[in-house]
Amino acid sequence: KKVCVLGLGYIGLPTASTLATHGLQVVGVDVNPHIVHGLQNGRLHLYEPGLRTLVQAALRSGNLVVRSEPEPADAFIIAVQTPFLEDKRADLRYVRAASEAVVPHLRTGNLVILESTSPPLTTREVVAPILERSGLKAGKDFHLVYSPERVLPGQILRELIENARVVGGIDRASAEAARDLYATFVRGEIVLTDCTTAEMVKLMENTFRDVNIALANEFARLADRLGIDVWEAIALANRHPRVNILRPGPGVGGHCISVDPWFLVEAAPDLTRLIRSARDVNDSQPDFVVEWVERNLGRLEGRRLAVLGLAYKPDVDDLRESPAIEVVHRLVQAGAHVCAYEPFKPEAQISGVPTVTTLSEALKDAEALVLLVGHSSLREINPHEIQTQTPARLAFDAVNGWDKTAWQAAGFRVLRLGD
Ligand code: SAJ
Numbered sequence: 094k095k096v097c098v099l100g101l102g103y104i105g106l107p108t109a110s111t112l113a114t115h116g117l118q119v120v121g122v123d124v125n126p127h128i129v130h131g132l133q134n135g136r137l138h139l140y141e142p143g144l145r146t147l148v149q150a151a152l153r154s155g156n157l158v159v160r161s162e163p164e165p166a167d168a169f170i171i172a173v174q175t176p177f178l179e180d181k182r183a184d185l186r187y188v189r190a191a192s193e194a195v196v197p198h199l200r201t202g203n204l205v206i207l208e209s210t211s212p213p214l215t216t217r218e219v220v221a222p223i224l225e226r227s228g229l230k231a232g233k234d235f236h237l238v239y240s241p242e243r244v245l246p247g248q249i250l251r252e253l254i255e256n257a258r259v260v261g262g263i264d265r266a267s268a269e270a271a272r273d274l275y276a277t278f279v280r281g282e283i284v285l286t287d288c289t290t291a292e293m294v295k296l297m298e299n300t301f302r303d304v305n306i307a308l309a310n311e312f313a314r315l316a317d318r319l320g321i322d323v324w325e326a327i328a329l330a331n332r333h334p335r336v337n338i339l340r341p342g343p344g345v346g347g348h349c350i351s352v353d354p355w356f357l358v359e360a361a362p363d364l365t366r367l368i369r370s371a372r373d374v375n376d377s378q379p380d381f382v383v384e385w386v387e388r389n390l391g392r393l394e395g396r397r398l399a400v401l402g403l404a405y406k407p408d409v410d411d412l413r414e415s416p417a418i419e420v421v422h423r424l425v426q427a428g429a430h431v432c433a434y435e436p437f438k439p440e441a442q443i444s445g446v447p448t449v450t451t452l453s454e455a456l457k458d459a460e461a462l463v464l465l466v467g468h469s470s471l472r473e474i475n476p477h478e479i480q481t482q483t484p485a486r487l488a489f490d491a492v493n494g495w496d497k498t499a500w501q502a503a504g505f506r507v508l509r510l511g512d
Pocket of ligand 1: 210242243244245246298299302306339340341342343344345346347348349350405406407416
């Protein structure tokens with residue numbers, strides 16, 4: 094069997110490599126020449142634990158080749174990004190372009206799978222009509238499926254294999270064909286449904302998480318006002334067998350959870366008040382963080398702040414839609430002198446964000462530290478060790494990453510968000 098994977102990002106590359114190491118012939122395709130050239134020389138453009146080893150093994154086996162154009166195959170998997178536009182509507186241009194790229198190679202009996210997160214009805218109303226320009230009919234001449242990726246960045250390789258897989262066909266035979274393909278490497282249950290339900294399932298999962306985090310963030314604001322510790326309160330509430338409140342923080346980022354709920358709002362603005370307001374709470378969380386810092390530190394203008402962590406969440410290198418970056422933008426706007434340090438991308442140049450390449454550089458002249466991402470390496474900072482490297486004695490912890498008592502013993506005052 095030969096599979097063509099279109100889009101070699103956080104989902105396409107692990108999927109292509111995993112298929113290849115499970116014995117399939119895989120052509121990985123990307124329109125970005127830098128990505129293609131890099132991979133052909135064994136260099137990765139993104140970080141995910143274990144991925145480099147897997148990609149190199151796949152390339153070495155000869156089962157994975159990387160190209161800039163698709164070629165005829167038995168199956169095509171589309172795993173391109175679906176960002177949103179200014180007005181929060183889904184930007185389907187990459188999905189459309191990838192579908193168009195498949196058309197010239199589509200043959201009777203082929204299987205096409207869309208994995209990109211998409212608004213409801215995309216498979217049926219956007220992808221199928223494009224593919225049918227080939228003269229073949231979806232469900233009759235070729236199989237068409239929507240199967241959402243559900244892997245958690247940081248644990249992609251494991252979850253790709255272990256998670257349950259939802260496979261939504263434009264008809265039953267399509268779903269069965271995709272099940273057979275996924276069965277080559279998926280150990281989780283493979284559940285068949287129709288393609289629009291599968292699109293909806295994906296959006297519901299991420300919206301559920303967004304609403305839960307919005308609730309946690311709102312609880313943090315309440316706790317801040319009422320003078321209790323939200324972390325303790327959440328831990329105690331979660332002792333209830335049917336309660337599981339997520340963690341407050343500087344907001345919700347990444348290219349999934351902060352984007353996908355909007356696809357549901359777009360589908361029916363009149364029915365999605367709760368989803369919208371959860372989005373608003375999470376999007377305004379950086380404002381709350383900045384207001385909290387200012388309330389405790391005093392006027393921000395001219396203040397020297399070491400900001401630790403810029404990624405959208407702990408232990409990933411991804412800076413897309415990062416609330417930490419939003420926080421820095423606001424601190425800078427308020428006139429603070431920020432030195433921001435991101436251990437996973439120390440050399441990153443981010444517009445409007447003054448970065449430094451080492452922790453000690455960030456600490457050197459700071460009057461306060463602001464922890465925005467719970468990266469392991471930042472949580473493990475030893476306050477006794479850094480105490481001599483910084484004049485700061487005040488630390489803002491927006492993610493509950495530092496042990497207050499240990500830091501206190503080293504002479505720091507730690508303020509936690511929602512405490
Ligand atoms: N966050 C919190 N508090 C929490 C958990 C997360 O503030 O308790 C923040 C994170 O810091 C981050 C954002 O939310 O900014 C999203 O992080 P995440 O770890 O919840 O999710 P993602 O975006 O990395 O991955 C999600 C996953 N979806 C679900 O768990 C329902 C993953 O399984 C999906 O495959 C992925 O979206 C995707 O691609 O859609």
